[in-house]
Amino acid sequence: MIPSDKLDQIISRFQFLEAKLNGGVEPSQIAALSKEYSELEPVVKTVLGYRQIVADITEAELMLKDPDMRELAEDELPSLRDQLETAEQDVRLALLPKDAADARPAILEIRPGTGGDEASLFAGDLLRMYQRYCEDKGWKLEILEHQETELGGIKEVIARIAGDGVFARMKYESGVHRVQRVPETESGGRIHTSAATVAVLPEAEDVDIQINANDIRIDTMRSSGAGGQHVNTTDSAVRITHIPSGIVVTSSEKSQHRNREIAMQVLKTRLFDMERQKLHDERSASRKSQVGSGDRSERIRTYNFPQGRMTDHRINLTLYSLDKIMQGDLDETIDALIADAQATLLAEMEG
Numbered sequence: 001m002i003p004s005d006k007l008d009q010i011i012s013r014f015q016f017l018e019a020k021l022n023g024g025v026e027p028s029q030i031a032a033l034s035k036e037y038s039e040l041e042p043v044v045k046t047v048l049g050y051r052q053i054v055a056d057i058t059e060a061e062l063m064l065k066d067p068d069m070r071e072l073a074e075d076e077l078p079s080l081r082d083q084l085e086t087a088e089q090d091v092r093l094a095l096l097p098k099d100a101a102d103a104r105p106a107i108l109e110i111r112p113g114t115g116g117d118e119a120s121l122f123a124g125d126l127l128r129m130y131q132r133y134c135e136d137k138g139w140k141l142e143i144l145e146h147q148e149t150e151l152g153g154i155k156e157v158i159a160r161i162a163g164d165g166v167f168a169r170m171k172y173e174s175g176v177h178r179v180q181r182v183p184e185t186e187s188g189g190r191i192h193t194s195a196a197t198v199a200v201l202p203e204a205e206d207v208d209i210q211i212n213a214n215d216i217r218i219d220t221m222r223s224s225g226a227g228g229q230h231v232n233t234t235d236s237a238v239r240i241t242h243i244p245s246g247i248v249v250t251s252s253e254k255s256q257h258r259n260r261e262i263a264m265q266v267l268k269t270r271l272f273d274m275e276r277q278k279l280h281d282e283r284s285a286s287r288k289s290q291v292g293s294g295d296r297s298e299r300i301r302t303y304n305f306p307q308g309r310m311t312d313h314r315i316n317l318t319l320y321s322l323d324k325i326m327q328g329d330l331d332e333t334i335d336a337l338i339a340d341a342q343a344t345l346l347a348e349m350e351g
Contacts, residue, residue, distance in 0.1 A: 002050075002088060002091055002092065002095075006095070007047050007051070007091075010040065010043060010044060010047060010095075011044055011047060011048075013040065014037070014040045014041070014043075014044045017033055017036060017037040017040065018037065020033060021033055021034065021037060039098070042094070043094045043095070046087075046090050046091055046094045047091055047094070049087060049090075050084075050087040050088065050090065050091045053080060053083050053084050053087050054084065056076075056080050057077065057080045057081065057084060060073045060076050060077050060080060061073070061077070092346060093342055093346075096342060096345050096346065096349070097345070099167075099168070099171075101167050101202035101276070102165060102167055102168035102171075103164075103165060103167070103168070104166070104167045104202040104203050104205075105160060105161060105162040105163075105166055105167070105202075105203040106160070106161045106166045106167045106170045106171070106200050106201065106202060106203060107144075107158065107159070107160055107161075107200070107201045107202075107203055107265075107266060107269045108130060108141075108157075108158070108159045108160075108161055108170065108173075108198070108199075108200055109156075109157070109158050109159075109198070109199040109200075109201070110123050110126055110127055110130075110154060110156070110157045110196060110197070110198050110199075111123065111154075111155075111156050111157075111196065111197050112153065112154065112155070112194075112195075112196050112197075113176060113194070113195035113196050113197050114194055114195050115179075115192065115193070115194020115195060116194070117149065117151050117153060117183070118179075118183040118192055118194040119153075119194040119195060119196055120149045120151065120153025120154055120155065121151065121152070121153040121183070121184070122153075122177075122179045122194055122195075122196050122303075123153060123154040123157070123196040124148075124152065124153050124154045125179075125326060126177060126196055126198065127154060127157050127159075128326075129325070129326050129327070129328055129330070130159075130161075130173075130328070131328070132327055132328025133328035133329075133330050134161055134163070134328075135328070136328055136329075137163060137164075137169075138163060138164075139161055139162060139163030139164075139166055140161070140162045140163060141159050141160070141161050142159060142160045142161075142162075143157065143158075143159050144158045144159060144160055144251065144253075144262045144265075144266065145157065145158040145250065145251050145252065145253075145262070145266075146158075147252075158266060160203065160265075167200070167202045167203075168338075169334050169338070170200045171200050171202075172334055172337040172338070172341075173198050173200050174198055174199055174200045174300075175197070175198060175298045175299065175300030175301070176195050176196075176197055176198075176298060176299040176300060177195060177196050177197070177198055177300065177301050177303065178193060178194070178195045178299055178301065178302045178303070179193070179194055179195065179196075179302075179303045179305070180192070180193050180302065180303070180304045180305065180306070181303075181304075181305035181306065182305075182306070191306060195299075201269050201270065201272070201273040202269070202272065202273070202276070203265070203269050204265070204268035204269045204271070204272035209268045209271045209272050209275075211242070211264075211267070211268065211271070215242060215243050215244050216240055216241065216242055216243065216267075217240070217241045217243060218238065218239070218240050218241075218260070219238070219239045219240075219241075220236070220237065220238055220239075220256060221237045221238075221239060236252070236253070236254055236255065236256045236259060237250065237251065237252035237256075237259060238250070238251050238252075238256060238259035238260050238262075238263050239263070240260075240263045240264065240267055242267055242271065245271065245274065247267060247270050247271070249263045249266045249267045249270070250263065251263040251266070298314075299313060300312065300313060300314055301313065303322060303325075303326070304322070305322065307320070308320055308321070308322045308323065309322060310322050310325050310333070312333055312336070312337065314337065314340070315336055315337060315340045317333065317336050319332065319333065
């Protein structure tokens with residue numbers, strides 16, 4: 001059974017927020033209270049649904065004592081008890097600790113790993129896969145930095161993804177993605193293995209990271225395209241070096257002002273991610289790290305083109321629908337990863 005006093009506290013807090021927002025509140029408090037209210041609303045709805053089923057079971061059990069109502073109660077109780085089991089699980093999931101970054105936009109970074117030109121081409125395939133996934137979800141993907149190879153592959157791409165619950169789903173994509181296929185550049189028909197790395201970071205907000213102007217060095221340079229060809233004649237590209245951490249961020253769009261904005265945002269996001277990772281490592285030092293922890297050295301997935309197979313190694317999930325997956329059909333995989341992460345959290349809370 002779920003502790004009733006904990007559910008009472010949640011409902012009381014929700015009612016307090018509702019009264020506060022309806023009764024007039026300081027302008028400076030509106031954003032924070034509205035955010036907490038909207039986060040609690042689905043939890044309270046789940047709790048009230050659970051309690052309604054508990055009340056219906058209690059009523060049906062009382063009806064068993066009435067000869068006229070006994071048959072009706074006996075018909076209803078099995079279904080109600082099945083509903084109760086599902087409702088209890090829904091409440092447990094609703095009460096799991098939330099990652100405060102789940103609702104944020106995400107910064108997506110893709111780079112080729114081992115495999116030369118084929119790795120760069122595969123990095124481009126991953127970008128297109130995520131672009132299609134974002135289209136399907138109604139999210140907006142904006143390319144911030146894009147460097148191509150002469151063959152049309154990717155040296156590096158950095159993108160911002162905005163929408164409802166972006167980081168909550170995309171964070172499971174961080175890691176090493178391995179591909180097994182016959183490269184277009186291979187004349188002998190041999191299968192090659194190469195890889196690309198994906199990093200998904202929650203976008204930093206101004207309140208998260210304050211950067212001291214003395215801690216950064218800003219350089220301007222010429223933007224260049226594939227093969228080192230100059231795409232314009234102005235020194236518009238911007239490189240920002242964060243001296244204490246050694247992080248270097250480059251943006252090479254056409255506007256130098258916009259490049260400074262982009263580079264500073266990506267720098268803040270990487271510093272914020274370092275802080276989150278440090279906290280995560282401290283919390284998980286005594287236990288196995290969770291799926292989606294963002295360990296970017298971990299091989300998380302293999303895409304085997306000859307067999308049309310995708311395997312996610314974290315949860316031993318294999319799907320023979322690689323064509324659809326490369327077209328952006330990622331929900332089945334991400335849903336399975338979320339379910340596994342929730343099961344791990346539940347086991348930790350109840351253990």
